[in-house]
Amino acid sequence: MQRGSILGYDLNESFCQISYYDEKKEEPETLETAVDNYQIPLLLGYHNDRWVYGKEAKRLLVIREGEVIPDLYQRAMHREKIRIAEKDHDAVWLLAKYISLTLQEFEEIEEITFTVPDTDIDVSKMLKGIGRHLGIPKEHVNVLDYKESFCQYMFYQPKELWQYESALFYCDAQEIRAYMLRKLNTVTGLGKDLFVTVDEVASAKMKELAAIYPVLNVDKAKDADEQFKSFIQNVFDKKVISSVFLTGEGFENNWYPNSLKVLCNGRRAFLGNNLYSKGACYTSMRKCFSYDEGPIYLDETKMTEQICLRMRVGGQEGWYPIVAWGTHWYEADGQWEVILEDTSDIEIHIETLTGEELQVETVSLEGLPERRDYSLRIQIDVMFLDEVTCRLSFRDVGFGDFFPATDFCAEKIIKLGGIHGQFNSMS
Structure with missing residues (x-):
């Protein structure tokens, strides 16, 4: 198998991120766009008869040259027509163009899993169609939401990290959301399958976050830290938590030292922004290597x-x-x-x-x-x-x-x- 043939692709309204299976390490690696930066801005531009994407398209937007398409993911979902270079383009075609440009340095793709914040039949059909447009058979294109990607990521972590429940906190400029991975109780006598799910258990809008992101405001940070600590305590109340994962750009500044003490009290905590793309890559690995063992993920959209x-x-x-x-x-x-x-x-x-x-x-x-x-x-x-x-x-x-x-x-x-x-x- 060639390097870069098994992929996980995180796609949302702001950026994409790509993780690929590294044969030497036998685990996913995330494509770096700069030192410790994995995110490719979801921007597609056209300038001097050439399509550009990501940081180059963002530069065009700043210097006001060429044509740059914002909100591409949502516009593709709504099947909009977008006029570029005096020609109408389908927004899904433009999204496919963006995805193909981000994947151009990879060799022949054997399996790809897209992970998005939420999925349904329309999202699945669109992304599988884009996969076929890229020359990938539909049976080798998978679509997950973020909760399932978290679950797939955890399946490949040491068992002690999800022996009991495992928590995921997401933070952006204005909100914190908490998710919990837990095992499900099912009817006995149905074999040895283990079923798990991820629940969104709490969320909070915090106006202080806007002040500390991306520039740290000391007073606002202290207030936000206290609120986050209280939020964690409520989420963890009467639960046995094996591990905690923090993701999202809101956690990049170290504004939560007191909260971190609560998070790390008797459990391991991890910080990073490539969890979803790695979870998607693990899914591609399972499909590619025909590995059917391990837990089965269920939620309210899955068949029971x-x-x-x-x-x-x-x-x-x-x-x-x-x-x-x-x-x-x-x-x-x-x-x-x-x-x-x-x-x-x-x-x-x-x-x-x-x-x-x-x-x-x-x-x-x-x-x-x-x-x-x-x-x-x-x-x-x-x-x-x-x-x-x-x-x-x-x-x-x-x-x-x-x-x-x-x-x-x-x-x-x-x-x-x-x-x-x-x-x-x-x-």
Whole structure:
């Protein structure tokens, strides 16, 4: 594998940041734009018949030369048209141009994970489409929100750092937000999988932060330190915290010495601004190396049900998921080919994490031609019509030159519980 082929890409309204898998160290490294500076301003400019980005585009903005596009991420989300050099451009195309410029020094990309503050079906489709525009197959483009990136980052840290709950504090010029990584209790008897989530547990607007960021005001800093200390104590009340992570530009000035004493009391604390891109890179590593072990991240947008078929994989027979819990419904479509032993019917198991009984469905294979064992090859297509409706299709695709495909096709519609109310029942 070539250097720079496995990436994590942090993208928000202000900047991007790129972490890549370093084969020698066998862990992510973050691309530096300057000494200890990883952030590339989210600015795209056009000057002298040339596209520029980041700091060069920011310089054009300062000296008022050329054309510079602000608010590019939001404008792409709203599918705006932007006029540059007397030509209308789609904002999504411009965002793709910016991303391609930031990635131009990397070699052929094998896997990339975008992480953004919040994600949904529209964000996922846009970023996967940009990935395809860059020549990356959609199955090798992943999209996470920041909370899941934090979780993925923690999976690769020493276990003692998330033995109990782990806290993340984000601070910008006006607000502090607190998040907590915790383990979920699920129904017993569902295997050895460990499920975790990240909750936003508190937030506070602090007008003092505007005065101490980016220039330190001593009096305002003392007030902010006291408020932050009280905020931490409320967040930590009656909780056992293994580790604390501080991220965001608001923590760059050392205005919180008293708060830091509370944070570090009996636990380890870390400060840095590349946690999300590294978490995204770890996700790309898991995908690239087919590493399925480790905790499964869940939140209110993820499926708490999985659909399983009985199959023999690698010589081991068992119930294998064709739709796994912990995925978004709009990313769960898939296709498989299986060789049948028994031609009577196919049994489907729908397992849930929320305490309900196992749901069993069957698909009749009546009309499928009789063939000797191991010569019936079926293509299974999974397509979600919406968040609660899954359609399974079973087609005879023949067996090479020995048995041509027939027009046999069977379908099964499965109704799931959806995301509403399920996740909240897990504590």
